[in-house]
Amino acid sequence: MATWEVFGRRKFDGPLEHVGTLHAADERTALLLARETHFRHNEGVDYGVVRTDQFHRLEDPTLLERHTDISYRLQQGYSGFREKRERARAAADARGADEVRSREVPNRRGGSA
Template sequence: MKNWPLWEIFVRSKAGLSHKHFGSLHAADEAMAIENARDVYCRRNEGVSIWVVKSEHITASDPADADPLFEPAKDKVYRHPTFYVLPDEVGHM
């Protein structure tokens, strides 16, 4: 069991919402990963759908790159659509 791969688990909590990352667990293959996810993460009525992805298939950004990747966005407030006056007829957006 030490050589069971790690899986990332995504659960859709109800129809219409997107799958969210819930956590990770070990399983021998995808079928077992689904069953384990059902038992570990969906015992309390948390979900209606499960996705499992082998952790090794996820490519993550490097924390060391955080400055060039994310810092430049911080002073570009004009990219938020908050400088427009919405007509009342539009209601909530």
């Protein structure tokens, strides 16, 4: 008998996640049974199945490891904004940009760092 991998979504905007496996003769049976094997506690809003032997995995997961700094691809790679803004403001003052800097703007929090 074939085994099936079950993937489900907890919320409509969430990812399709692996939630488990089951035995079934065909996909209709697998879909029917998955409702009670994996979703009987109201775990999700959507699910699907794929035959285990049709699911291909990366043979060597160490291929995913990164050994050099990839912080430039992450938010953490950009920091020190407070100082950088201060430096730019000081440069603006040195250029005599007081009028531009003092214009009225909405009262709201700014800044990303």
